[in-house]
Structures are given as structure tokens and as C-alpha cells.
Amino acid sequence: MIRKLKSGQYRIYSRKVDPKTNKRKNLGTFDTLEAAKRHEQEIQYFKHKG
Incomplete structure (x- = not known):
């Protein structure tokens, strides 16, 4: 999940709540x-890499 911050930057948050x-x-x-989108794709790749 990507959200835009007040500073204009983008932050990636986990999909599930801790x-x-x-x-x-x-x-x-x-x-x-x-x-941010590119890094989120990298995260998903490594999460599902078997």
C-alpha cells in the first residue's frame, strides 16, 4: 500500500496490520x-519467491 505524505514523498506500508x-x-x-511502485514490486517478488 502506497500513501502520499504531506512532504510530497511516498511511503510503502505493509498490507496487513501488525x-x-x-x-x-x-x-x-x-x-x-x-x-515506490518499483520497490513494492520487488517486495512482492521476494515475498513469493519459493
Whole structure:
């Protein structure tokens, strides 16, 4: 999940809520939406790599 911050940057959050904190984990902050999308694809690739 990518959200735009007030600073104009984009942050990737985990899709599931962390049961300890009841919040989503911060998975990285990026200057452009394209960079955030590219990194999210990399995250998904490594999560499902067998």
C-alpha cells in the first residue's frame, strides 16, 4: 500500500496490520511514485519467491 505524505514523498506500508502495534509497518519512503511502485514490486517478488 502506497500513501502520499504531506512532504510530497511516498511511503510503502505493509498490507496487513501488525498485531503488536495495531498499525501497518513502514516498508520505505521514496521521492517519486514510480520508485515506490518499483520497490513494492520487488517486495512482492521476494515475498513469493519459493
